[in-house]
Amino acid sequence: MDIRDIASASGYGVGTVSRVINGQPNVSDRARKCILEVMRECGYEPNSNARYLKMRAQTSVAAFVMGVGNRLFDDILGPLQAALAEAGEDLVVTYLDDDADEVRAAIDYQHARRPKAMVFLGGEPRYFREAFHEVEVPSVLVTSSAADLGLPNLSSVSIDNEAASRHVIEHLLARGHRRIGVIGGSRAGNLTSDLRLRGAERALAEHGVALDLERDYEPAPFLETGGYDAASRLLSRSGDLTAIFALGDVVAFGALRAIVDRGLSVPGDVSLVGFDDTSFSQFSVPRVTTISQHAELLAARAAELVLRGMAGGEAEHVVVPFELMERESVRAL
Amino acid sequence: MDIRDIASASGYGVGTVSRVINGQPNVSDRARKCILEVMRECGYEPNSNARYLKMRAQTSVAAFVMGVGNRLFDDILGPLQAALAEAGEDLVVTYLDDDADEVRAAIDYQHARRPKAMVFLGGEPRYFREAFHEVEVPSVLVTSSAADLGLPNLSSVSIDNEAASRHVIEHLLARGHRRIGVIGGSRAGNLTSDLRLRGAERALAEHGVALDLERDYEPAPFLETGGYDAASRLLSRSGDLTAIFALGDVVAFGALRAIVDRGLSVPGDVSLVGFDDTSFSQFSVPRVTTISQHAELLAARAAELVLRGMAGGEAEHVVVPFELMERESVRAL
DNA sequence: CTGAAAGCGCTTACAG
DNA sequence: CTGAAAGCGCTTACAG
Numbered sequence: 001m002d003i004r005d006i007a008s009a010s011g012y013g014v015g016t017v018s019r020v021i022n023g024q025p026n027v028s029d030r031a032r033k034c035i036l037e038v039m040r041e042c043g044y045e046p047n048s049n050a051r052y053l054k055m056r057a058q059t060s061v062a063a064f065v066m067g068v069g070n071r072l073f074d075d076i077l078g079p080l081q082a083a084l085a086e087a088g089e090d091l092v093v094t095y096l097d098d099d100a101d102e103v104r105a106a107i108d109y110q111h112a113r114r115p116k117a118m119v120f121l122g123g124e125p126r127y128f129r130e131a132f133h134e135v136e137v138p139s140v141l142v143t144s145s146a147a148d149l150g151l152p153n154l155s156s157v158s159i160d161n162e163a164a165s166r167h168v169i170e171h172l173l174a175r176g177h178r179r180i181g182v183i184g185g186s187r188a189g190n191l192t193s194d195l196r197l198r199g200a201e202r203a204l205a206e207h208g209v210a211l212d213l214e215r216d217y218e219p220a221p222f223l224e225t226g227g228y229d230a231a232s233r234l235l236s237r238s239g240d241l242t243a244i245f246a247l248g249d250v251v252a253f254g255a256l257r258a259i260v261d262r263g264l265s266v267p268g269d270v271s272l273v274g275f276d277d278t279s280f281s282q283f284s285v286p287r288v289t290t291i292s293q294h295a296e297l298l299a300a301r302a303a304e305l306v307l308r309g310m311a312g313g314e315a316e317h318v319v320v321p322f323e324l325m326e327r328e329s330v331r332a333l
Numbered sequence: 334m335d336i337r338d339i340a341s342a343s344g345y346g347v348g349t350v351s352r353v354i355n356g357q358p359n360v361s362d363r364a365r366k367c368i369l370e371v372m373r374e375c376g377y378e379p380n381s382n383a384r385y386l387k388m389r390a391q392t393s394v395a396a397f398v399m400g401v402g403n404r405l406f407d408d409i410l411g412p413l414q415a416a417l418a419e420a421g422e423d424l425v426v427t428y429l430d431d432d433a434d435e436v437r438a439a440i441d442y443q444h445a446r447r448p449k450a451m452v453f454l455g456g457e458p459r460y461f462r463e464a465f466h467e468v469e470v471p472s473v474l475v476t477s478s479a480a481d482l483g484l485p486n487l488s489s490v491s492i493d494n495e496a497a498s499r500h501v502i503e504h505l506l507a508r509g510h511r512r513i514g515v516i517g518g519s520r521a522g523n524l525t526s527d528l529r530l531r532g533a534e535r536a537l538a539e540h541g542v543a544l545d546l547e548r549d550y551e552p553a554p555f556l557e558t559g560g561y562d563a564a565s566r567l568l569s570r571s572g573d574l575t576a577i578f579a580l581g582d583v584v585a586f587g588a589l590r591a592i593v594d595r596g597l598s599v600p601g602d603v604s605l606v607g608f609d610d611t612s613f614s615q616f617s618v619p620r621v622t623t624i625s626q627h628a629e630l631l632a633a634r635a636a637e638l639v640l641r642g643m644a645g646g647e648a649e650h651v652v653v654p655f656e657l658m659e660r661e662s663v664r665a666l
Numbered sequence: 667c668t669g670a671a672a673g674c675g676c677t678t679a680c681a682g
Numbered sequence: 683c684t685g686a687a688a689g690c691g692c693t694t695a696c697a698g
Contacts, residue, residue, distance in 0.1 A: 007685095013684065014685085028683055048382075048444060048676095052690095053674090054676050055678095097407075097426070097428070098407075112382055279557045336693095347669085355693080361668085386692070386693095387692050
């Protein structure tokens, strides 16, 4: 069942059939109606490989969503799609596994589909450094800054992760905490958690309570168990900590459990702050103070950057404000 | 940059180049080496549309992961891939958005890639009923039964959701609970939550404490807010409930919050049971009793069904055991 | 082991 | 408005 079958069944040529498939205007109403009818009857679906093989023309803009299951990303997608739609652009989204190489995926996609532009929700800087030069279309990285990458066709929009982290520490300091532990990420890992850690370190240093990385910091993968183990180790080692800053909400969730398991209470004995404002921090008992990123704002800026990139503009790196969500997990000493 | 460029640059014909691309044996070592070298130098990547257009031959088995962010599915994927690899089959996975039509996606995929078989991690029965007849390859639905669908090429592997639900109710009953509320899903929705609701109803009825659907059941979307609102309404209406069974862990998470917000404690005042054994129920305070599905078992059976289907076997519907994870959220009255 | 040729199912100038 | 023809980049008999 191919376009030729439809052509002969309808009595028109393949050219005309192709035109109705693609919704082109120069087809008589009569032909269109007739052909549409035949296609429906036959349950015909154009072969996409053949289409894309021919249509070297660029199609829609492609979005790659990293780390499946991130609610923030889901919340960005809607407004982004809407904003793009307003400019007449389609958005087709591809979900990627947590440890997938998003840049490789994007390059493959580019080969197959020739998108006009690409947007990455999340992303590992390492992959961008390695292979992004192979992508030829304007792109934007969302939630993490690409300013340091210096790629001519890669814009970015993110909060200032380092500043957000400083803000958390200052919040804690202002409430009388001096012995503050930090958990999450690693000292030589993913750029985003690096920035958060660095922000905490600097804020602490500025206030004369330098973070002892050996004693008061514990790396942890961004999983509940990671947070649980890290908090346990930290608490065994530094029993005098009055507050823990978890560099991600999942980590905070595990940490909360670990604290309670030691017979301590949050915030009675230990104050806790997370990062990301996931549903965990909104519904846990107690609700956890955390840093929130504004999905709609990120989406709006991302859309602008995409459009500007497609119009030939240079890469830009925009920073949007974050917000500290004060909840129930921090006690004033 | 196409296969012809590689051919002329290497001095061989396109046929030979194609053969080395596809790792076929009938190529001299010399030619293979030379061509590989040229391809590397040029950074050549075959055009996948052209490949698939020609290769009408079937490729790998395709997996569709529904409702992005479901840890159970992620845990199934690894073992499934491994088991299939042992049989020499590749698994390529596609992540789908929560409200995507997975069957439509599968049909499109089938058109483009001609997979040998497909497996669905999760899925909406409605979509299967509507369009699955268009898929032509052996498939298996995982975590939900396709027995009632009667599709000749659709096998399934799942726990007995109804029985699991009965088990929860019996557990509660055995601990002296008589006034048990149920939240989550809807009375005319997704098959899986229907089954869970029905299991609860029947178990209750059998023990002479019929579930009053108007009074002691609250539908809720599978989100924390859904659980929060449903539990709030239920508790306002039926203040004498001693236990709540949430048809999903996310719903339980929201419910836990709602209970605490009313100044009640779990399990002191209200016992709580979830379903799915997500990280929430493992790390919440208190840890929540829930039903666990065995990822490795599901994966192993799914792999068998895929292989059997590819060998021409008929569709089968297998049921694997579930497990009640007793934790800290249920009190004996 | 290798090359020349046909053809996968489409789209798009080109001519009418 | 419509059709015949070329060609997108590959793979695969077929012949050598």
